[in-house]
Amino acid sequence: MIRFLVRRLILLLLSAFAAASICFFFLRILPGDAALNLTGMEASDEQIAHARAVLGIDKPLIVQYGVWVSGILHGDFGCSYLTKLPVGAEIVRRLPVTLPLSFFAFIIASAVSVPLGILAAVKRKNAVGIGISAVSAVGVAVPSFWIGIILVWIAALRFRIFPAGGFPREGWADPVAALRSLALPVITVSTVMTAGLIRYVRSVAIDVFSQDYIRTARSLGYTAFRARIRHGLRNMAVPLLTVLGIEFTSSLLGAVVIENVFALPGLGSFLLQGVRSRDFPVVQNVIFLITLFVLVVGFCIDVLQRVIDPLIGRREANDEN
Amino acid sequence: MKNYERLIHAAVGILLVAGLSSCGNGNKNKTQEAAAKTADPDATINIGSTNPPVSLNNIAGGSSGITEALYRNVYEPLLSLEDDGRITETLSPSYEVSGDGLVYTFKIRDGVKFHDGSSLTAQDVKYSFERVLSPDSNAARKTDLAVIDHIEVPDVSTVKIYLKQRAQSFPYFATYVWILKDGTKNNEATADGTGPYRLADYQAGTSLTLERNDVYWGAKPKNKRIVFYYFANGSAETNALLSGQIDLITNIDTPEQLKSFKDNPAYTITEGKSTTKQVFAFNDRRKPFNDVRVRQALSRAVDKAALLKASWDGYGQLIGSFVPPQDPWYEDLTAVNAYDPESAKKLLAEAGYPDGFSFSLVTPSTDMHQLSAQAIKSDLAKIGVTVTIKIVDPSAWYEIVFKKKDFDATLQEHVNDRDLIWYGNPDFYWGYNNPDVQQWVRDAQSAATADEQTAVYKKIGRKIAEEAAGSWLFLYPQLRVSSSNVTGYPANGKNSTFFAAGIEKR
Numbered sequence: 010m011i012r013f014l015v016r017r018l019i020l021l022l023l024s025a026f027a028a029a030s031i032c033f034f035f036l037r038i039l040p041g042d043a044a045l046n047l048t049g050m051e052a053s054d055e056q057i058a059h060a061r062a063v064l065g066i067d068k069p070l071i072v073q074y075g076v077w078v079s080g081i082l083h084g085d086f087g088c089s090y091l092t093k094l095p096v097g098a099e100i101v102r103r104l105p106v107t108l109p110l111s112f113f114a115f116i117i118a119s120a121v122s123v124p125l126g127i128l129a130a131v132k133r134k135n136a137v138g139i140g141i142s143a144v145s146a147v148g149v150a151v152p153s154f155w156i157g158i159i160l161v162w163i164a165a166l167r168f169r170i171f172p173a174g175g176f177p178r179e180g181w182a183d184p185v186a187a188l189r190s191l192a193l194p195v196i197t198v199s200t201v202m203t204a205g206l207i208r209y210v211r212s213v214a215i216d217v218f219s220q221d222y223i224r225t226a227r228s229l230g231y232t233a234f235r236a237r238i239r240h241g242l243r244n245m246a247v248p249l250l251t252v253l254g255i256e257f258t259s260s261l262l263g264a265v266v267i268e269n270v271f272a273l274p275g276l277g278s279f280l281l282q283g284v285r286s287r288d289f290p291v292v293q294n295v296i297f298l299i300t301l302f303v304l305v306v307g308f309c310i311d312v313l314q315r316v317i318d319p320l321i322g323r324r325e326a327n328d329e330n
Numbered sequence: 331m332k333n334y335e336r337l338i339h340a341a342v343g344i345l346l347v348a349g350l351s352s353c354g355n356g357n358k359n360k361t362q363e364a365a366a367k368t369a370d371p372d373a374t375i376n377i378g379s380t381n382p383p384v385s386l387n388n389i390a391g392g393s394s395g396i397t398e399a400l401y402r403n404v405y406e407p408l409l410s411l412e413d414d415g416r417i418t419e420t421l422s423p424s425y426e427v428s429g430d431g432l433v434y435t436f437k438i439r440d441g442v443k444f445h446d447g448s449s450l451t452a453q454d455v456k457y458s459f460e461r462v463l464s465p466d467s468n469a470a471r472k473t474d475l476a477v478i479d480h481i482e483v484p485d486v487s488t489v490k491i492y493l494k495q496r497a498q499s500f501p502y503f504a505t506y507v508w509i510l511k512d513g514t515k516n517n518e519a520t521a522d523g524t525g526p527y528r529l530a531d532y533q534a535g536t537s538l539t540l541e542r543n544d545v546y547w548g549a550k551p552k553n554k555r556i557v558f559y560y561f562a563n564g565s566a567e568t569n570a571l572l573s574g575q576i577d578l579i580t581n582i583d584t585p586e587q588l589k590s591f592k593d594n595p596a597y598t599i600t601e602g603k604s605t606t607k608q609v610f611a612f613n614d615r616r617k618p619f620n621d622v623r624v625r626q627a628l629s630r631a632v633d634k635a636a637l638l639k640a641s642w643d644g645y646g647q648l649i650g651s652f653v654p655p656q657d658p659w660y661e662d663l664t665a666v667n668a669y670d671p672e673s674a675k676k677l678l679a680e681a682g683y684p685d686g687f688s689f690s691l692v693t694p695s696t697d698m699h700q701l702s703a704q705a706i707k708s709d710l711a712k713i714g715v716t717v718t719i720k721i722v723d724p725s726a727w728y729e730i731v732f733k734k735k736d737f738d739a740t741l742q743e744h745v746n747d748r749d750l751i752w753y754g755n756p757d758f759y760w761g762y763n764n765p766d767v768q769q770w771v772r773d774a775q776s777a778a779t780a781d782e783q784t785a786v787y788k789k790i791g792r793k794i795a796e797e798a799a800g801s802w803l804f805l806y807p808q809l810r811v812s813s814s815n816v817t818g819y820p821a822n823g824k825n826s827t828f829f830a831a832g833i834e835k836r
Contacts (some may be wrong), residue, residue: 041725045733047384047391048468050744056472057733059465060391091384091392092534093518099534165573173569175559178537272559272566274536281562282535286384286392287725 010315017311021304029081029297033074036289042066043090043287064090077293087290089283096294099279106176106275110191111264114198115257122203123249126210130218131237133211141207148204153263157197157270164193174272194271198263202256213248217241247318254310258303265299367815373835374555375816378567378576380583381826382535382560385518388508389461391468394745394826398580399538399558402829404445405508405523408436408455409501411827413602413820415656417501421450421509421524422489431496431778434504438487442547444511445521445528452483457512459491470746470825471506474499477775496776498783499748506825526551526831536560540830551831552818564697571597577816577835580828582809584697585641591811592643601645602821604808605654605747608702610801612739614761618687619739625798627677629667631713637705638804641698645807651795654805656824657747658780659787666795674713686714689738693719694727699741702803732759743806746825750787751775753794762799 044060045052052060061067065076080087086096125141132138165173171193177186217223218241226236265277272278276295283291315321383399384392402410408422419425422436442450459481462469469475477497482490493500511522521529526548527540540556559576561567564587570576572590582588582599591597610632612619619625638646647655650663678686693703700721707717722730731737740759744752754771756763770790777783794800808822818832 039726040722041727041729045728046725049391049470050732051470051473052468053473056468060468063466091390093385093387093390094534102533161569166569169573172575173573174566175570175575178531178533178539178557269562270566272561272570274533278562279535285723285725 013315014312017308021308025297025301025304028300029293030074032296032300033077033289033293034070036292037070039287041287043289046286047091066090077290081294081297086294089291090288091286092288096290099291100276100295100298103275103279105180106191106273107261107264107268107277109187110194110198110268110273110275111257111260113191113195114202114263115260117195117199118202118206118256118260119253121199122206123210125203126207127214129207129211130214133215138211142211145204145207148200149208151201151204153197153201153267154270156200157193157267160193160197161270174270176273176275190271190273194264194267194273197267197270198260201263202260206252206256209252210249213245213252214241217244220244247314247321250313250317251310254306258306261299261302367836369552369834369836371552372554374557375553375578375830375833375835376576377556377558377578377580377830378561378570379558379580380561380564380567381581383538386521386529386532387518388510389464389467389469390518391470394470395560397470397826398823398828399540400521400523400525400529401508401827402525403527403540403556403831404521404525404529405510406525407505407507407509409505411502411505411824413822413824413827413829415822415824417505421455425501431498432493434491434493434500436489436491438489439547440487442524443545444524445543446511448511450509450524451486451512452489453486454512455489455509456481456483457514458509459507461510461514462507469506471503474503474751475507477503496778498777498780499775502748527556530555549831552834553830556830556833571811571813574813578810578812578819578833580810580823582807582811585643585701586697588643588645588809596814598812598814598817600810600812600819600821602808602810602823603654603656604646604806604822605656605745605824606806606808607649607652607654607744608698608803608806609652609742609744610702610706610739610803611742611760612800613735613737613759614763614799615735616738618681618683621681622797623677623681624683625801626667627674627681627713628710628715629798629801630670630677631674631715632706632709632801632803633669634801634803635669637702640705641701642804642807645809647805647807649802649805651791652744652750652753652800652802653787653791654747656822657787659750659784659791661788661791663792663795666792667798667801671709671713678713678715683714686716688716688718690718690720692727692731692737692740693721694741695721695723698743698806702741735759735761750790750794753790753799760800762794762797764793764797764799767793 042061044057044064044066048057048060058067065073077087086100088095089099129138129141161173164170172190176190177183181187218237222240223236226240227233231239264275265280268275268277269281280292280295282288283295379395379398381393381395381398383396384390386396386400388396388405406420408420410418410420412418421439421442423439425434425436427434436455438450438452438455444450459478461467462472462475463478477493477495477500479492479494481492484490509524514522519532519534526543526546528543530541531539537560538558542551542554559570561570564583567579568587568590571579591599612625614620634648638648648664650666653660678684691703691706693699703719707719710717731740751771752758753762754768756768767790770786774783774786774790777786810819810821812819815836816833818834820829
């Protein structure tokens with residue numbers, strides 16, 4: 010187990026570093042730079058050159074890369090080319106929007122889709138099961154921003170139940186106002202996630218329920234219900250955990266996408282502003298942190314899988330020997 | 331079970347009725363109430379904008395959003411540009427010009443205090459002007475203000491500005507210089523000015539809050555608090571106004587936004603005088619655009635009136651040159667190279683392109699540019715010219731078009747007034763190169779009298795129109811929308827200014 014942990018941690022750090030490096034160099038292929046955005050329409054060539062020198066983007070790419078990497082190693086994410094504000098602090102300021110959004114969306118999606126998915130598996134041959142599958146298939150096909158736009162139109166503009174967008178200036182000082190602002194985005198992100206999750210849970214459940222041990226349990230006198238609860242759920246745990254982990258990271262990505270529909274001042278809108286204005290310190294650090302988050306979640310799932318099902322670790326050890 | 335269902339039905343019904351009524355009759359009631367009530371002197375005005383400041387440092391450059399939020403609200407100039415275009419005395423109650431036009435002596439107003447309590451002095455003014463001219467500055471009008479030779483401070487309430495050459499427009503350029511405290515540094519997220527509001531809160535890219543300065547030297551604002559909310563796109567901004575989260579939108583950017591508010595009594599749309607020109611610019615360094623006949627042909631082939639009507643539904647204005655109607659040297663030149671596809675074909679044939687040619691049109695990715703590009707493509711197809719639309723994001727535009735000049739033709743909006751000088755600079759992105767015009771621009775800049783300057787600029791405006799140095803599609807409408815209970819905001823907002831002290835909410 011310890012050997013496994015160490016190996017995975019090293020792999021994780023290497024992957025994060027590789028992802029960040031790719032991101033760093035690919036960003037710079039885009040035409041345009043922050044200096045040109047600052048100097049604007051009146052600028053002379055000298056003024057542009059001066060602005061580039063001030064930002065340090067006149068230096069060779071590899072030097073800029075070195076500056077960035079050594080900054081990260083010291084926990085310093087640098088400053089925005091445009092606002093000149095420290096990127097780390099600006100990211101922290103936006104987390105209270107993005108994290109609750111993705112967390113609530115994940116909780117709701119999991120709470121709805123696991124029971125519904127199992128129900129769809131149990132009742133797969135009658136109207137209930139087919140209905141659930143059909144609705145979830147539609148849900149998977151619909152883009153999230155479209156759901157967002159429809160929700161705004163109905164719930165915010167027509168019936169005025171929730172705000173159309175934005176987040177209170179005071180943040181979570183007024184929790185009710187903050188929650189109300191997040192309501193529609195959370196529903197949007199969780200709807201799309203739920204649709205995908207239901208289909209996955211259903212297929213896992215069908216797979217598990219048709220295993221021999223369920224039949225054996227029934228022959229020992231268990232009711233179908235008890236057999237599924239007692240033996241089925243446990244065996245579903247590992248595949249479910251895997252997919253919930255993936256969904257947890259995708260809820261963060263979903264939040265980032267949907268923030269722009271709802272004018273939420275979170276990481277997603279920060280990222281978009283950064284890309285538009287070629288504010289690379291913003292873009293590369295936000296992407297680096299999101300990548301790191303995805304990898305860390307993956308790591309935690311791997312560990313949890315082994316805790317739940319020690320056989321996984323032993324099987325791998327055997328494979329190596 | 332049955333009872334439950336009935337209950338649910340009833341609840342849904344009530345919700346439906348309540349929701350519908352708030353959309354139907356609610357608007358009318360609101361308007362009537364607004365007329366009856368008096369303005370709230372301590373109101374908070376929530377303002378939506380798609381133009382966030384890049385930084386609160388006025389020499390950082392990058393966006394006019396900082397001007398919209400802070401100019402005259404937090405920071406004040408010596409001389410102000412009023413919404414009607416007049417230049418009035420603000421921090422300088424009076425000034426004198428020497429006989430040769432080379433020395434401007436400004437008196438500094440007594441009793442003016444910065445928000446931190448310190449008094450305004452002539453040294454602050456000197457520092458503020460020198461800051462705009464410093465190498466690190468990307469401030470607006472830096473090129474024009476470079477006419478300043480040096481600045482002297484004979485006493486604590488007098489500033490003498492020496493120019494390198496006569497500059498009729500100097501008082502106008504001076505309206506661009508904000509007065510900060512001597513030695514101000516690192517003011518990216520802070521502000522300390524002399525204006526009627528102090529900066530209360532700033533969340534970069536998200537919101538900016540101003541609060542009334544109760545010890546302001548001039549007239550007190552008619553509201554207590556101004557909050558700017560920044561939106562990444564017009565549709566989120568539109569939704570925020572429709573749902574009552576904001577009171578006012580400073581600028582309608584797209585025709586799509588306009589549709590939501592037109593003919594709705596709950597909202598007021600104001601059309602101010604705009605200076606923003608939509609320009610279809612040619613790269614004169616390249617064939618065939620170096621041939622004046624080709625440029626004239628393309629200019630005559632585009633039905634600008636139809637484009638303006640289709641996009642802005644009666645708002646906006648046609649212009650025949652690069653001069654907006656507010657400039658002193660404006661004249662109606664819409665008849666020059668007016669829409670005439672037949673003569674366009676003839677001109678093309680004369681220039682050696684009887685079967686037309688093809689070129690690519692570099693189009694910034696905003697909605698309006700894309701609409702214009704489509705119109706140009708279909709109009710030019712009628713005279714045999716094939717247009718390939720190449721969409722780029724605004725940052726890429728700067729690199730490809732502005733810096734590398736690697737384009738055939740492009741679209742861009744030019745926001746400033748009094749910016750004819752770019753046709754006198756052969757190195758500007760469109761590369762219009764007429765030595766006469768270049769000389770005239772120099773003459774205009776150093777003209778001895780305002781009349782002389784106006785006459786020369788008129789000559790330039792006419793010349794570039796005749797030679798189709800560009801094709802000026804139209805002047806954008808300057809549209810603001812507010813809830814009908816909010817009044818008193820400036821309609822024009824010249825050069826992106828937005829003086830908020832007169833806004834009232836009922």
